Amino acid sequence: MLVALQVQSMIAVTYIKDIDASRAFYELLGFGEHSSGKAGTSAWSVMRYEEVSVLLAMTGSAPGIPPLPMLFYFFYEDLGAVVGALGRAGVPVTRTGHPPHALGGEVKVLDPDGNTVLLGQRERPASQAPAGDEGHIRFSILREAAALVASRGGATQACEVAGPDSRRCPNQAEVKLADSLGDSAWACLMHAEQILVTVPAAFIASHDDRGIAPLLADRQPRP
Secondary structure, three states: OOOOOOOOOOOEEEEOOOHHHHHHHHHHOOOEEEEEEEEOOEEEEEEEEOOEEEEEEEOOOOOOOOOOOOEEEEEOOOHHHHHHHHHHOOOOOEEEEOOOOOOOOEEEEEOOOOOEEEEEOOOOOOOOOOOOOHHHHHHHHHHHHHHHHHHOOOOOOEOOOEOOOOOEOOOEOOEEEEOOOOOEEEEOHHHHHHHHHHOOOOEEOOOOOOOOHHHHHHOOOOO
């Protein structure tokens, strides 16, 4: 018999190296310090905005966690305001366009420890007319890559990206993505878009494993 469990709250935790630098960064995103503590070489700070909390934890020795960056996604009513605050503080901001879940815009920043933080605005403001922004440009490139794959016979496998529930995606793969570590995967356009947004080192790969060598060879000076 399943017992109905009631989750009361959730707090995101990220391990950091410099608590003062991290506190200042999350203050730029609208958070304020709710509580904090320090003992020896360890320290912690709970940063909160209304019901949203992030726990910054600094320890003397790194805990046994996978060496992968975390990903936070915060939605704002006015994305332009927070982007302006980040710009005045000298924090680099990468605009990722206007995906369906953030019609008012989406940007990517890195916190002082290299964690990816995505900031989005769900609704498009009345003053912002739909436009062919960089998000549409990126998706257009994905569609062009998928069209090239299709013209050469198409992918023979399903999308290799699992959903949040660990179920394999039932869609047909359309493009091949890779990263700087040498890992690659075939994905449908929806999951390819998500990967390009959330994985900084991801890129569209050649599906025939020939890379850019043929293109470079064609452009070598002729004798």
